[in-house]
Amino acid sequence: MQLRDFFSTDAIALDLTTETKDETLRTLVGLFHLDEKSEGILFKMLKRRENLGSTGIGRGIAIPHCRSLVVNRLRVAFGRHTPGLDFKAIDEKPVHYIFLIVAPPLEVSNQYLPVLGKIAQFSKEPDVPEQLAAVTKPEEFLQLLEMKGV
Amino acid sequence: MHEELETLLEMQDLHMQLRALEEGEVRDLESGLFDMGIEEALETLDQKILELQGRLEPRVQDRYRRLISAGNRAVVPVLGGVCYGCFVAVPTSWAAEADPNDKLNVCQNCGRFHYYPT
Known part of the structure; x- marks a missing residue:
């Protein structure tokens, strides 16, 4: 399983200009092109998850995630916010890189947790924040995932 | 979308989250990586x-509780005209409606609530 196989270039936003965590989550959910109601439900679930504890894991990275019936397969998106957002991260520092993962309650191949684990593994590599900052187009982001062998 | 269906979807997602947090793998991930206070x-x-349960009609509440307490999912998707709770075909007229999620549809075979993903 390769992480890059789960990302599509239209679900990668490298120039987020949102002002709040909520606005950012809504924007990233919007990359999945669901109907308005489904987007609302998904946003609500992600918010609920955030209320149980921030998904900002430190070093400028956050991994919001949830399962919901409104998606029929695992979906992932990536957003980069250069100025940085208050995400109530563990290290209390601004978040610049957001990996969004959503999956239906049941998946045939059960990829949700492995994908979450791989993104966490990728995020822990020392040079990843720096390399994510240097990416100029979605294809380069995919190449970075491939290069890191995740 | 039917208001009660929206509530049911939300309740089920929360139930799933709750069940997952009671299990080892998710529990370890959430507390280890995200520092979540599990209890x-x-x-x-x-x-x-x-x-959320309080927002539902009593008969809908009862059905939901019955299904969930039996360890089942209460709301299941309909994909390709098939109920993903019992894998029996649903009446084609349901899916043919402009937005089948505008009604609270119940599977005639297994009794689960139906959701039509977009």
């Missing part, structure tokens, strides 16, 4: 589910 999270989820 507090379980309590918060429980309370929210109860609050």
Whole structure:
């Protein structure tokens, strides 16, 4: 399983200009092109998850995630916010890189947790924040995932 | 989307979250990677589910509770005209409606609530 196989270039936003965590989550959910109601439900679930504890894991990275019936397969998106957002991260520092993962309650191949684990593994590599900052187009982001062998 | 269906979807997602947090793998990930306080999270989820339950008609509440307490999913998707709770075909007229999620449809075979993903 390769992480890059789960990302599509239209679900990668490298120039987020949102002002709040909520606005950012809504924007990233919007990359999945669901109907308005489904987007609302998904946003609500992600918010609920955030209320149980921030998904900002430190070093400028956050991994919001949830399962919901409104998606029929695992979906992932990536957003980069250069100025940085208050995400109530563990290290209390601004978040610049957001990996969004959503999956239906049941998946045939059960990829949700492995994908979450791989993104966490990728995020822990020392040079990843720096390399994510240097990416100029979605294809380069995919190449970075491939290069890191995740 | 039917208001009660929206509530049911939310309740089921929360139930799934709650069940997952009671299991080893998710519990370890959430507490280890995300530093989540598990016991507090379980309590918060429980309370929210109860609050949402209050928004449902008593007969819908009963059905939901019955299905969930039997360890089943109460709301299941209909994909390709098939109920993903019991894998029996649903009446084609349901899916043919402009937005089948505008009604609260129940599977005639297994009794689960139906959701039509977009």
